[in-house]
Amino acid sequence: MSGTSIIVALAEELALFAGAGFLLFALDDLAVDLIYIARRLWRGATVYSRFPRAFAQTLGAPATPGWLAVFIPAWDESAVIAPMLRTTLNRFGKGNYRLFVGHYPNDPSTGAAISLIDDPRVIAVELPHDGPTTKADCLNHLFAALRIEEARLGRSRAIVLHDAEDVVHPAELKIFETLIERVAALQLPVVPLPDPHSRWIAGHYGDEFAESHGKELVVREAVGAAVPLAGVGCAIRRDAIDRLAETNDGLPFEPDSMTEDYEIGLRLGAMGLKTMFVRMPANPGDRSAVATRGHFPTTLDAAVRQKARWIGGIALSGWERLGWRGGLGERWMRMRDRRGPFAALLMVAGYAAALLWVQLALAHALGAPIAPSVGPKLMVLLQLNALLLTWRMLVRALFTTAAYGFWQGLLSVPRLLVANVIAILAVRRAITLHGTTGPRQWDKTSHIFPRELGA
Structure with missing residues (x-):
């Protein structure tokens, strides 16, 4: 077999491998889309035709009194923590809550920034180690x-999680106060803020969260799977926290986990406790739901590092730590969570095959005795995948348009390529880091807070 024949055979084999894998993933995504559409039609015909829609500001008072504890861990956050706390206090108002802000002794600038907020509702907690x-x-x-503060104020009702760069919604606590009685944990949508200086890197986060928190989590709940927490804009009922702690030597959060938020939702579900995703407008007439907003990484390196932490914690460590439990819906969703490394392999194979075909076509156009052809099996795969890819791009564009407007919806289509490149690089980094030993550390990215809110 000549060198040219080997290249042709390699290109076809790579294309067949990638095409078969892409088809399986596309059918998997299509199943999620169809469940979402069916659920929306069913709820529109049954639930919303009989009961009025709920709005955060019209929810009744909680049956159980108590206060909320908001946890805000901070490392190297001196640039954002003070405006974030100031804005959070302003937006939450005079509600019954406390902000617990964790910082480290070897990060004095963050501690100094926290101390600028002179408010009794802010409780700075310096950790006992660097x-x-x-x-x-x-x-x-x-x-x-x-637990120390509860000895003075009484037992809290729930723990709310936020990051140091979050922009909270004024109606958020109202939802948590009222609905946390029904479930062990509750997650609100997360909406990345657009960055005009990073339309492609930061912008792809908006596309992914628009679809994930507009559709994916809705379907998870519909098929009976636990809702994973995003680490921000979520609340965990106080007794559920105690149950988590009882199973882990008194520590509700797994100290070695890099995705402790994701794991908590699944751990609660495995205990038989209900988790809920809530998309609820604040007032009648509002187009958007109550959500947590914030800036996401704007550079390729930062995005790769963040995605590598997610992939490593969910697809690699999560597989080892959480295994495969629960019913069919739960196992299906865990499979979807953990398909990232295989998806990256398929993308590498697909791009490599495309590059080889381009080279062969150019060589043929320049007069080389090469006649690259596509076999019947590969042609069927390409046609099916082209059809499903068109559907996939349309779905993403619709969800992005609903969240950010028509122009961003259009940009979401070419941003799929950006997302693919980031995913491939992130999987490579995650696999490299997964085999390392030693104490885990906070692999965080630099944060910014919206200037119009941080004054």
Whole structure:
């Protein structure tokens, strides 16, 4: 077999491998889309035709009194923590809550920034050791501080999680106060803020969260799977936190986990406790739901590092730590969560095949005795995948348009290529880091807070 024949055979085999894998993933995504559409039609015909829609500001008072503890872990956050706390206090108003802010002794600038906020509702908690450790370790020390504060204020009703760069919604606590009685944990949507200086890197986060928190989590709940928490804009009922702690030597958050938020939702579900995703407008007439907003990474390196932490914690460590449990819906969703490394392999194979075909076509156009052809099996795969890819791009564009407008919806289509490149690089980094030993550390990215809110 000549060298040219080997290249032709390699290109076809790579294309067949990638095409078969893409088809399986596309059918998997199509099943999620169809369930979402069916659920919307069913709820529109049955639930919303009989009961009025709920709005955050019209929810009744909670039956059980008590206060909420908001946990905000902070490492190297001196640039954002003070405006974030100031804005959060302003937006939450005079509600019954406390903000527990964790910081480290070897990060004095963050501690100094926290001290600028002179408000009794802000409780600064300095950890007993230098950082960075993991965010989960910081959260465990905030939990210890909460128990001390509860001796003075009485038992809290729930723990709310936020990051140091979050822009909270004024109606958020109203939802948590009222609905946390029904479930063990509750997650609100997360909406990345657009960055005009990073339309492609930061913009792809908006596309992904628009679809994930507009559709994916809705379907998870519909098929009976646990809702994973995003680590921000979520609340965990106080007794559920105690149950988590009882199973882990008194620590509700797994100290070595890099995705402790994701794991908590699944751990609660495995205990038979209900988790809920809530998309609810604040007032009648509002187009958007109550959500947490914030800036996401704007550079390729930062995005790759963040995605590598997610992939490593969910697809690699999560597989080892959480295994495969629950019913069919739960196992299906765990499979979807963990398909990232295989998806990256398929994308590499697909791009490699495309590059080889382009080279062969150019060589043929320049007069080389090469006649690259597509076999019947591959042609069927390409046609099916082209059809399903068109559907996939349309779905993403619709969800992005609903969240950010028509122009961003159009940009979401070419941003799929950006997302693919980031995913491939992130999987490579995640696999490299997964085999390392030693204490886990907080692999965080630099944060910014909206200037119009941070004054």
